Amino acid sequence: MAAKITGAPSTLGSAPDATQVELASTAAETTAENPWPLRLLAVKMKDYIAKMSPVWIEGQVVQFSQRDRSSFLTLRDTDVEMSLPVHVWGTVLDRLSAPLEQGARVVVNVKADFWPKNGRLSMKANDIRAVGIGELLARIEQLRQQLGNEGLFAAELKKPLPFLPQRVGLITGRNSDAMKDVLKNSRRRWPAVEFEVREVAVQGPEAVPQVTKALAELDAMPAIDVIVIARGGGSMEDLLPFSNETMVRAAAAAVTPLISAIGHEADRPLLDEVADFRASTPTDAAKHLVPDVAEEMAGLAKARASLTRAMINRIQQEQHRLDAVRSRPVLAEPQVMVAARAAEVMALRDRALRAMHSGLRSAGDRIEHLRAQVRALSPQQTLDRGYAVVQTTDGILRNADDASAGDSLKIRLAAGGLRATVDEILSAGTSRTAPNELEASADQTDQATERADEAPDPAHPGEDQ
Structure with missing residues (x-):
C-alpha cells in the first residue's frame, strides 16, 4: 500500500494533516515531483538487508582493533585487492582457541547490518574460525591437482633458460638477503650481467598483487631475457602467496623464461611447479642464471688444447699418408x-x-x-771392245753395199770419232770381221746408237754429235 504524507508520512508516526500526498510504492516509481524521504529509503534498505542470510567468507586479517567488548577487523581477499570491515563482539572472540592476530587467515560467519541513522553498512561476525595449516595444505594440494590437470605443469611447456642472459629481471623483497645473494653471486660469476630489480612484498596480503604486477611489467620488456622470483625461505604461512592461483596462472602465462627461487625445500610452493626452472635457494638461482666466467675460460682453454691436439694428430696422420704415397x-x-x-x-x-x-x-x-x-748393255761397252759405229747422213751404216763411193761417213770410236770418205766399197764376202761377233752386237748397237745420237758423249762432251 502506498504511504500518504503531509510534510511527513503518516506511516512513520507523524500527525495526520489535511493535505496528504500519496508516495510511490517502489523506488522505480519515484519522480522529482514525488520523491521518497531519506528516512523512508533508509528504512527500506534496513528491511531489505535484514532479509539476507548469514554467509561464511574467507579472508586474511589485515587490520585488527580490539576493544573491551566490541572490536573491528578488516578482511582482505586472498587473491584481489578487495577488503571488507567486520564488527566483532567480545563474546565471539572469547570462543577462539588462540588470540586473533593481524595476517591470520580465517573464515568468518557474517551477517550484513545497516544503520539507518548514518547510512553505514557493516558486517557482524557471528563466528570466527582460524584456517589451520592442514586445511591450507589440503587446499593447495587440491589446487595443485586442478592446475596439473589443466596442463600448466607439463614438461613440454618449460622454456629453456638462455645460456648467457644480457639483462635479468629480479622480483624480490625490499632490501632482502635473497636480492643480495642473487646480485652478488651472479655478478661474481659473470660481471657483465645487468639486472632490472623490482622490490615488492613477498609475504602478507600485498604479496600476490605486487609480485603479479612486477611479473607482468618485466615480462612485457623485450630487453629482459629471464625473470627470477626470489625469497629466502620462510614458514608455511609466509609462503602461501607463492601458491596463490592468481600468481601461479600469471607465471604460467609469462613468455619470458622464469626461475623460481623461493628457498623452501620442505614444501614446494605451486610457483615452483609452474616455473621453467626451480632453484633451491637464491644462490642456486644465481648459479643457474649465468655461467661462471672462470669455468668458461678454463673450458675454452681445455677446448683449445683439445683442438690443438686434434689438429696436430690430423696433420701427422696426413703427413704419414703423404710419406707413404711419396715412398x-x-x-x-x-x-x-x-x-x-x-x-x-x-x-x-x-x-x-x-x-x-x-x-x-x-x-x-x-x-x-x-x-x-745398264753398263753391260751400253753401246760404250761395245765401242770399248774395239768396235766402231759408222753413220751416213741417212743413219747407221749396216751394210757396205748401202754406201757409195764418195759418201761422207762419221765413224764413232770408243774414244772420239772420225770423219771419212768412201773410196772403195768392199763386198761382204771380202770382209775380215768375224760374222758371229758382228751379228751378236748388231741389235744392241742399233738401239744404243740411236740413244747415243740424242745424248752428248760423256767422254767428249764438247764434240759435235
Missing part, C-alpha cells in the same frame, strides 16, 4: 717412367735406323746391279 717408386723416382719410355723410343729409333740403313743398302745394291746391267 712409392712412381713418386720416389718419377724419372723411371720417363727413362723407360725414353729407352723404348731409342729402341724404336734404332730399329727404324737399322731398317732404313738396310733398305738403303738393299736399294743401293739393286741400283748397282741395275747400273751394271
Whole structure:
C-alpha cells in the first residue's frame, strides 16, 4: 500500500494533516515531483538487508582493533585487492582457541547490518574460525591437482633458460638477503650481467598483487631475457602467496623464461611447479642464471688444447699418408717412367735406323746391279771392245753395199770419232770381221746408237754429235 504524507508520512508516526500526498510504492516509481524521504529509503534498505542470510567468507586479517567488548577487523581477499570491515563482539572472540592476530587467515560467519541513522553498512561476525595449516595444505594440494590437470605443469611447456642472459629481471623483497645473494653471486660469476630489480612484498596480503604486477611489467620488456622470483625461505604461512592461483596462472602465462627461487625445500610452493626452472635457494638461482666466467675460460682453454691436439694428430696422420704415397717408386723416382719410355723410343729409333740403313743398302745394291746391267748393255761397252759405229747422213751404216763411193761417213770410236770418205766399197764376202761377233752386237748397237745420237758423249762432251 502506498504511504500518504503531509510534510511527513503518516506511516512513520507523524500527525495526520489535511493535505496528504500519496508516495510511490517502489523506488522505480519515484519522480522529482514525488520523491521518497531519506528516512523512508533508509528504512527500506534496513528491511531489505535484514532479509539476507548469514554467509561464511574467507579472508586474511589485515587490520585488527580490539576493544573491551566490541572490536573491528578488516578482511582482505586472498587473491584481489578487495577488503571488507567486520564488527566483532567480545563474546565471539572469547570462543577462539588462540588470540586473533593481524595476517591470520580465517573464515568468518557474517551477517550484513545497516544503520539507518548514518547510512553505514557493516558486517557482524557471528563466528570466527582460524584456517589451520592442514586445511591450507589440503587446499593447495587440491589446487595443485586442478592446475596439473589443466596442463600448466607439463614438461613440454618449460622454456629453456638462455645460456648467457644480457639483462635479468629480479622480483624480490625490499632490501632482502635473497636480492643480495642473487646480485652478488651472479655478478661474481659473470660481471657483465645487468639486472632490472623490482622490490615488492613477498609475504602478507600485498604479496600476490605486487609480485603479479612486477611479473607482468618485466615480462612485457623485450630487453629482459629471464625473470627470477626470489625469497629466502620462510614458514608455511609466509609462503602461501607463492601458491596463490592468481600468481601461479600469471607465471604460467609469462613468455619470458622464469626461475623460481623461493628457498623452501620442505614444501614446494605451486610457483615452483609452474616455473621453467626451480632453484633451491637464491644462490642456486644465481648459479643457474649465468655461467661462471672462470669455468668458461678454463673450458675454452681445455677446448683449445683439445683442438690443438686434434689438429696436430690430423696433420701427422696426413703427413704419414703423404710419406707413404711419396715412398712409392712412381713418386720416389718419377724419372723411371720417363727413362723407360725414353729407352723404348731409342729402341724404336734404332730399329727404324737399322731398317732404313738396310733398305738403303738393299736399294743401293739393286741400283748397282741395275747400273751394271745398264753398263753391260751400253753401246760404250761395245765401242770399248774395239768396235766402231759408222753413220751416213741417212743413219747407221749396216751394210757396205748401202754406201757409195764418195759418201761422207762419221765413224764413232770408243774414244772420239772420225770423219771419212768412201773410196772403195768392199763386198761382204771380202770382209775380215768375224760374222758371229758382228751379228751378236748388231741389235744392241742399233738401239744404243740411236740413244747415243740424242745424248752428248760423256767422254767428249764438247764434240759435235
